[in-house]
Amino acid sequence: QVQLVESGGGLVQPGGSLRLSCVGSGFTFDMYDMTWYRQAPGKEREWVTRVERDRSLTYADFVKGRFTFSRDNAKNTVYLQMNNLKTDDTAVYYCNAHQFGYPRDYWGQGTQVTVSS
Secondary structure (H helix, E strand, O other): OOEEEEEOOEEEOOOOOEEEEEEEEOOOHHHOEEEEEEEOOOOOOEEOEEEOOOOOEEEOOOOOOOEEEEEEHHHOEEEEEEOOOOHHHOEEEEEEEEOOOOOOEEEOOOEEEEEOO
């Protein structure tokens, strides 16, 4: 069965760093676009990374220059390196798998990131 599992969240001070991981199984991983979302308490879920029509990656303005996305298809894993974390980055972070041109969407359970001094 399709499964996405995020990990790597935790408590960090402002200015610190974390690396999130998302491992997929049960589907053809390299045929899917992988992206990251987050949801803070009292707020709507928002995209952190986005795959454009030309397959390029776009970062949300609030993370540009601080977060870096990468993927390792051999390990069915994507990563989100988060540097210079801010208090406003506190949220549950989710990874999403979507195949272009198809209505499929797969979600993980999320991993909590808390930025606090």
